[in-house]
Amino acid sequence: MPSKNKKPSTSYERARKRVDDIKGFYGHLTAYIIVNAVLLLARGKFHFMLLSEGALGDPEFLNWIDWNVFGTPIVWGIGLGIHALSVFVRNPFLGRSWEERQIEKYMKKGEK
Template identity: 60%
Template sequence: MESKNTPHVSSYERAQKKVKDIKGFYGHLAVYVIVILVVLSTRGRFMSIHNTIFQDSEYLNWIDWNVFGTPIIWGIFLIMHGIRVFGKNPFLGRKWEDRQIQKYMEKKT
């Protein structure tokens, strides 16, 4: 294994970071699924209670926008997280990071 004083990251450290990133993504995915299931199931219960008490359609629309907007917006961020972790991002992926690191390392000398 390489010394910690070298400016280059060892293969082991890079692999360790990749595993940590993947683990973080799966944790994010698990939280997303649990929260969205709770939000959607709560919506059904809330709507049945609300319809018997209140008749305000604007309030119901507001609830729907929140209930369905949350998974959509959060899902977009989850997709972006997955792209970053699994390296499918053509713009800011691992190759871009490596080029930037190399560029700044060369600038230093």
């Protein structure tokens, strides 16, 4: 009987963790979209301001700004892609069955 009561709890905990993981990914995606949209919009205004006032009109400085504005979505996008894979693609090597096998293995070692 105790295993029947424990199993739904475990299933619930797994489902809850999965929902939390998906929710975390969508929060990450939302931040990615908002921050990068602001960066791209600010880039245009920043270039215009620097060029119109003649302040810091050094082409190397403008190139540095471009690399940062365009590099941020690329590097962050790679991290976001890895996050998406970890949430939505099941890992056959370190998935739930692997975790269960490892738990059983260490529980058996603890009994000896």
